Amino acid sequence: MTVQFTINGVKVEAQKGESVIEVARRYGFEIPSLCHHQAVTPYGACRVCLVEIVKGGRKKLTTSCNYEVLDGIEVVTDSEAIHKHRAMVLELILAEAPDAEPVKKLAAQYGVNVSRFERSDTEMAQERHDCIMCGLCVRVCTEIVEVNALAFNGRGYNRGVGGPYLEAPQSCIACGACAWVCPTDCIGFVEEDGMRKVLKWDRELPMEKDENGRPIAPKFQLHYFKEKFGLPADIYKKAPGSR
Amino acid sequence: MDLTKVDAIIENYDGDATSLLAIMQDVQDQENYLPREAVNHISAKLDVPVSRIYSMATFFESFHLEPRGKHICTVCMGTACHVRGAQRLVEHLERDLSVKSGGTTEDLQFTLEEVNCVGACALGPLVIIDGEYHGNVTSTRLTKAVKKLKTRKGGE
Amino acid sequence: MALISNSAKLRSYREELVDKKNKEGKKVVAICAGTGCNAYGSPKVVAAFREEIEKQGLSDKIEIKPTGCHGFCERGTLVLMHPEKQLYQRVKPEAVAEIVEKTLKGGEVLEEHLYDEPNTGERYKTEHEIPFYKHQERLILGKNGEIDPTSIDDYIAMGGYDGLTKALELGPDAVLEEVKKANVRGRGGGGFPAGRKWETCKNAPSDKRYVICNADEGDPGAFMDRSILEGNPHAVIEGMIIAAFTIGADEGYVYVRHEYPLAIERLTIALAQAREWGFLGKGILGTDLDFNIKINRGGGAFVCGESTALMASIEGKVGEPRAKHIHTVVAGLHNKPTNLNNVETYANIPLILDKGADWYISKGTKGSPGTKIFSLVGKVNNTGLVEAEMGMTLRQIIFDIGGGIPDGNEFKAVQTGGPSGGCLPASKLDLKVDFDSLWEEGSMMGSGGMIVMDDKTCMVDVAKYFLGFLKFESCGKCTTCREGLRRLHELVTDISEGKGTEETISLIEELCDTVEAGSLCALGTTAMNPVLSTLKYFRDEYMAHVNDHRCPAGVCKELITYEITDNCNGCMVCAKRCPENCIAGEKKQLHVIDNEKCIKCGICKDVCKFDAVRIY
Incomplete structure (x- = not known):
C-alpha cells in the first residue's frame, strides 16, 4: 500500500x-x-x-x-530546534565516546568539538569504552544471527551490554556481525594464532582449517551452521568452490 | 539448589515463557536470591536464552544474583523519608554494619538495601529489619536494633 | 456453580446479609490494618481486642474487624467504633482491656484516646468531627473503615457489585456513554479521560482485547493505590469487570508492585472470592460475559508504570517502553487492543454506574470531576491519605485537613506529582487543585503524592533527590534520559557541594530542554519538572549555594558546619556516640567539634538532649 x-x-x-x-x-x-x-x-x-x-x-x-x-x-x-537538540544529544554521546571517529565527525558537524561533560571515571565507563548503548550488536545477535549471546544488562546509567554474568557468552559463535555493525568500532575482532577473538566479549574460539590448511571460521560457528541448516558432515573439508 | 523445586514452580505457570518474571520471582522467594543454576535451568526448560534472563534479573531491582544476608535491613528512601533524613540513616547503617548500601557483609549476616518507598510515610524515616517496620527511627534506635541482632548471632 | 447466578440473586443475597447483620445487631470495632497501622502494631491491637472480647464473653455483641487503611496514618493504630464512628487513635495493646471495659461495655469516653488538635489541644469524639476527616469527601476511601477486605459479603452488603448489575442492564454502549459523560480522568497521572480510552479500545478492530489495572504505584510518597487494594479490593475488581464488559475484553491483569505484599495478599483473596461468587469466570451473572483477572507482580522498576513498559513486563520481557505512534488501546498487550487504567480510576467506575454520571460531575470541578486521593506526607502534622473534591485549594488540603506544619516551622513548598511533578511555593497555596491547574503551574497531579516541605528542606537537595531517583529508574534506552539525567544529577550535585557556577545553572536549563524534547516516554519527558520548578520558584536558594557556598536550609553536607553552643552542659553523650571521635571535651565542660574530622553525620545533634548542637 x-x-x-x-x-x-x-x-x-x-x-x-x-x-x-x-x-x-x-x-x-x-x-x-x-x-x-x-x-x-x-x-x-x-x-x-x-x-x-x-x-x-x-x-x-x-x-x-x-x-x-x-x-x-x-x-x-x-530546523533550529532540531539542530539544537541533536547537538546536545551528540554532546552527551561524545562525552562517553570521545575516541569514536564517527561520533567525533558527526558532533563536529553540529558544532560540538569538545563536550562540556566529563567522561565518567567509573569502572563501568572504562568497561564500556566508546560504547554508546545503541543496541545494534544486541539486535544483530538476536534477530539476524539468532544466537542470543548478547543482551543489555542493568538499567539506566548502569546499563551495559554483553553476555550473561559479564562473562564470555557461551552461545557466541564469534561470527563478528556485532563488530561489523558497531557504529563506534568498540568491539574489536581479530584472528591470530589460529584463534578468532571478539575482544569486548572475551570470546575466543579455535579456527577450523580447510583441506589446504587455510582457516575458514571458528569450529564452534561451523558446527552451529551445520546443525542449523543440516549441512553435510564433510562440507568444510572441501575448498569453497567445490562445496 | 534442588532443581525439582524450580520444576514445580515452572509447572505452576504451565511452563509458559510469558510468565518468566513470575517464575523468577517465585524462585527468588524460595532461595532468597536467584542462583545461577536455577537461571540455567529456567532457560533450558522455557527455551529462553540465558542472556535474556540475566538481562531481566539485572533490570528489575527486586532480583539478587548473589546470596543475601541472614538479616536484611531495608531503608525506605521515599520522598517523605528523604526529607526526614533517610539518607543519613543509610550512611549510619553503612558504618554500623561495615557494608555499602546494596551489599552483604562477608559473614553473610547482614544485607543493607534501599527501597524506593513502601508507603508508610507517616512513620518516616522508616527502616525495615527482617520484615519488621521500625518507624520514626533514629540512629540511636538503629544501633540498638543492629546490636541486638549481632549479639543474637553469637548466642546461636 | 457460581454462588450468584444473576442480578436478582445478588439482590436477595444482599438482603439476607443485611437482615442477618441487623438481627445480630453487633457493635463493630473497625481496626485499621493497613501497612501503616500494621507497622505501629495493629495486629497486636486486633489480637488484644479479640482476646478481651472472648474473655468477657462479648463475642455475640461485638465484632472485631481488621480493615484497610482509614487514612489517618499519623495517628495509628486507629480504632473506629461503629455505629457512632467514635474514633480512638494511637491505641496500644495495653489499653485494649480498659477500652473494652469502659467504652464498649460502659459507654464511657476515654479522653486520652481521642484525637487532640496539636495547635488548639481540642479533643474530638467522632471521626467526622475531626478536622482531618471533616473537610474530606471520602467517596472511595470512606468504605475502607467499614469493610473487612477479606470478606466479599461485607462489600456486597454495602451495595457492592451493584454498579456491575446496572452496567449489565444498560449494555456496553450506554455504559460507555455514562463513563464518557462522567469525564472521569485517569488517576494514575496523565489525567486522560477514561471514557475516551475505553471508546478507542472498544472500536479498535480485533478478536481479542485486554483490560489492565496499573497498580505499579512507583511515585515515592504515594500509597493511595496500595490502600485501595488493601482496603477495598472488590471495588477495583468491579471497575475492571465493567470496563471489560464495555470494551469487550475477556482477560484482565493487575500489575502490582512486589513491595506491596499485603495488597497482593488481599487482592488474591478477593479474586478467589469473586470467582467463587460468580463475578469472574464464564457467563458472569447469567449473561454471556466471560472475564478473568490475573495478578502480575512488578519486578521493582519505576518505569514499568509506563503502559508499554508494563505490558512488556507482563509479556515476560524487560520493562522497556516502546514508541507509541500506535496507541496501546489499539495495539497493546500481545499487540491487541488493551485498556489500561490505574487502581483509583477503576475504583471510581462502580460509583459512577451506581449513582450516575450526573451525580458524579456535580462533584469536583468542570474539567476534573469527582474526588482525588492524595497522600499528604512530609513536614505536615496530619500525615495520611486524604480524599478531597477536585478544586480544593492547596491551603485547604495542607492546613485545614493536614493541620499545617509541625514544630512551628514555616511552610516552604509542596511537591506534587512525584518525580514527574514539581515544587510549588507558598505563593501558590491558593491554587485550586485539579489536573489542569497543576500542569499550568509547572507541576502535575501525578498519582496524587503531596509532599510538604518546611524551611528545613533544601530545594536543591530535593531536585538532587528526584534526579538521583530518576537516573536510577531510567530504563537506559534513550541517550537523552540515560545520559541526560545522569548529567543533570551531576550538575545539581555540583551546586549542592558549592562547586556550581552560574554556567552550571544555564547548562542545567539547556540540558533539561533536550531531555524533555528528545526522550521517548513520560519518565524522560517530565524528568526535568522537579529541577525546573525549583529553579523557577527557589532560584535564590540555588544562588546561595552558587555564590555564597551556603545551604540556607542547612541540609547540603558539604556546605554546612556543626557547632556546639553554650547550651552544652558537658554530658559527653555526643562525644561517646561520635563515629569519628572528633568531639573533644571534659565532663561538665563545653564540648568542641573538630570540623576537619567531622563527617556531618548529625548523630551529635540527634542525641543531644539540650539542643546544644547547631548547624551553620
Missing part, C-alpha cells in the same frame, strides 16, 4: 510500514543516526535522528527511525 506525505515540503511516496528515516534518505534528505540499520528492527536509542512531524495539525519532535510513514504527515528534517 502506498503512502503519500511531505518531507521538507517535497511530496514523497512510500510503502506502508517503511520508516521516515528510510524514505527521507531515499529521497536524498540527510538524517543523521547512530543506532539505525536497515537489517534490524528500529530501536530509537541514540535520539540523533530527531525530526519534526506534523500530524493532525500537531507538531512534535520524534525519532524518525521508528516512526512508520503515514498519509498526510509533514516531516521536517532540519
Whole structure:
C-alpha cells in the first residue's frame, strides 16, 4: 500500500510500514543516526535522528527511525530546534565516546568539538569504552544471527551490554556481525594464532582449517551452521568452490 | 539448589515463557536470591536464552544474583523519608554494619538495601529489619536494633 | 456453580446479609490494618481486642474487624467504633482491656484516646468531627473503615457489585456513554479521560482485547493505590469487570508492585472470592460475559508504570517502553487492543454506574470531576491519605485537613506529582487543585503524592533527590534520559557541594530542554519538572549555594558546619556516640567539634538532649 506525505515540503511516496528515516534518505534528505540499520528492527536509542512531524495539525519532535510513514504527515528534517537538540544529544554521546571517529565527525558537524561533560571515571565507563548503548550488536545477535549471546544488562546509567554474568557468552559463535555493525568500532575482532577473538566479549574460539590448511571460521560457528541448516558432515573439508 | 523445586514452580505457570518474571520471582522467594543454576535451568526448560534472563534479573531491582544476608535491613528512601533524613540513616547503617548500601557483609549476616518507598510515610524515616517496620527511627534506635541482632548471632 | 447466578440473586443475597447483620445487631470495632497501622502494631491491637472480647464473653455483641487503611496514618493504630464512628487513635495493646471495659461495655469516653488538635489541644469524639476527616469527601476511601477486605459479603452488603448489575442492564454502549459523560480522568497521572480510552479500545478492530489495572504505584510518597487494594479490593475488581464488559475484553491483569505484599495478599483473596461468587469466570451473572483477572507482580522498576513498559513486563520481557505512534488501546498487550487504567480510576467506575454520571460531575470541578486521593506526607502534622473534591485549594488540603506544619516551622513548598511533578511555593497555596491547574503551574497531579516541605528542606537537595531517583529508574534506552539525567544529577550535585557556577545553572536549563524534547516516554519527558520548578520558584536558594557556598536550609553536607553552643552542659553523650571521635571535651565542660574530622553525620545533634548542637 502506498503512502503519500511531505518531507521538507517535497511530496514523497512510500510503502506502508517503511520508516521516515528510510524514505527521507531515499529521497536524498540527510538524517543523521547512530543506532539505525536497515537489517534490524528500529530501536530509537541514540535520539540523533530527531525530526519534526506534523500530524493532525500537531507538531512534535520524534525519532524518525521508528516512526512508520503515514498519509498526510509533514516531516521536517532540519530546523533550529532540531539542530539544537541533536547537538546536545551528540554532546552527551561524545562525552562517553570521545575516541569514536564517527561520533567525533558527526558532533563536529553540529558544532560540538569538545563536550562540556566529563567522561565518567567509573569502572563501568572504562568497561564500556566508546560504547554508546545503541543496541545494534544486541539486535544483530538476536534477530539476524539468532544466537542470543548478547543482551543489555542493568538499567539506566548502569546499563551495559554483553553476555550473561559479564562473562564470555557461551552461545557466541564469534561470527563478528556485532563488530561489523558497531557504529563506534568498540568491539574489536581479530584472528591470530589460529584463534578468532571478539575482544569486548572475551570470546575466543579455535579456527577450523580447510583441506589446504587455510582457516575458514571458528569450529564452534561451523558446527552451529551445520546443525542449523543440516549441512553435510564433510562440507568444510572441501575448498569453497567445490562445496 | 534442588532443581525439582524450580520444576514445580515452572509447572505452576504451565511452563509458559510469558510468565518468566513470575517464575523468577517465585524462585527468588524460595532461595532468597536467584542462583545461577536455577537461571540455567529456567532457560533450558522455557527455551529462553540465558542472556535474556540475566538481562531481566539485572533490570528489575527486586532480583539478587548473589546470596543475601541472614538479616536484611531495608531503608525506605521515599520522598517523605528523604526529607526526614533517610539518607543519613543509610550512611549510619553503612558504618554500623561495615557494608555499602546494596551489599552483604562477608559473614553473610547482614544485607543493607534501599527501597524506593513502601508507603508508610507517616512513620518516616522508616527502616525495615527482617520484615519488621521500625518507624520514626533514629540512629540511636538503629544501633540498638543492629546490636541486638549481632549479639543474637553469637548466642546461636 | 457460581454462588450468584444473576442480578436478582445478588439482590436477595444482599438482603439476607443485611437482615442477618441487623438481627445480630453487633457493635463493630473497625481496626485499621493497613501497612501503616500494621507497622505501629495493629495486629497486636486486633489480637488484644479479640482476646478481651472472648474473655468477657462479648463475642455475640461485638465484632472485631481488621480493615484497610482509614487514612489517618499519623495517628495509628486507629480504632473506629461503629455505629457512632467514635474514633480512638494511637491505641496500644495495653489499653485494649480498659477500652473494652469502659467504652464498649460502659459507654464511657476515654479522653486520652481521642484525637487532640496539636495547635488548639481540642479533643474530638467522632471521626467526622475531626478536622482531618471533616473537610474530606471520602467517596472511595470512606468504605475502607467499614469493610473487612477479606470478606466479599461485607462489600456486597454495602451495595457492592451493584454498579456491575446496572452496567449489565444498560449494555456496553450506554455504559460507555455514562463513563464518557462522567469525564472521569485517569488517576494514575496523565489525567486522560477514561471514557475516551475505553471508546478507542472498544472500536479498535480485533478478536481479542485486554483490560489492565496499573497498580505499579512507583511515585515515592504515594500509597493511595496500595490502600485501595488493601482496603477495598472488590471495588477495583468491579471497575475492571465493567470496563471489560464495555470494551469487550475477556482477560484482565493487575500489575502490582512486589513491595506491596499485603495488597497482593488481599487482592488474591478477593479474586478467589469473586470467582467463587460468580463475578469472574464464564457467563458472569447469567449473561454471556466471560472475564478473568490475573495478578502480575512488578519486578521493582519505576518505569514499568509506563503502559508499554508494563505490558512488556507482563509479556515476560524487560520493562522497556516502546514508541507509541500506535496507541496501546489499539495495539497493546500481545499487540491487541488493551485498556489500561490505574487502581483509583477503576475504583471510581462502580460509583459512577451506581449513582450516575450526573451525580458524579456535580462533584469536583468542570474539567476534573469527582474526588482525588492524595497522600499528604512530609513536614505536615496530619500525615495520611486524604480524599478531597477536585478544586480544593492547596491551603485547604495542607492546613485545614493536614493541620499545617509541625514544630512551628514555616511552610516552604509542596511537591506534587512525584518525580514527574514539581515544587510549588507558598505563593501558590491558593491554587485550586485539579489536573489542569497543576500542569499550568509547572507541576502535575501525578498519582496524587503531596509532599510538604518546611524551611528545613533544601530545594536543591530535593531536585538532587528526584534526579538521583530518576537516573536510577531510567530504563537506559534513550541517550537523552540515560545520559541526560545522569548529567543533570551531576550538575545539581555540583551546586549542592558549592562547586556550581552560574554556567552550571544555564547548562542545567539547556540540558533539561533536550531531555524533555528528545526522550521517548513520560519518565524522560517530565524528568526535568522537579529541577525546573525549583529553579523557577527557589532560584535564590540555588544562588546561595552558587555564590555564597551556603545551604540556607542547612541540609547540603558539604556546605554546612556543626557547632556546639553554650547550651552544652558537658554530658559527653555526643562525644561517646561520635563515629569519628572528633568531639573533644571534659565532663561538665563545653564540648568542641573538630570540623576537619567531622563527617556531618548529625548523630551529635540527634542525641543531644539540650539542643546544644547547631548547624551553620
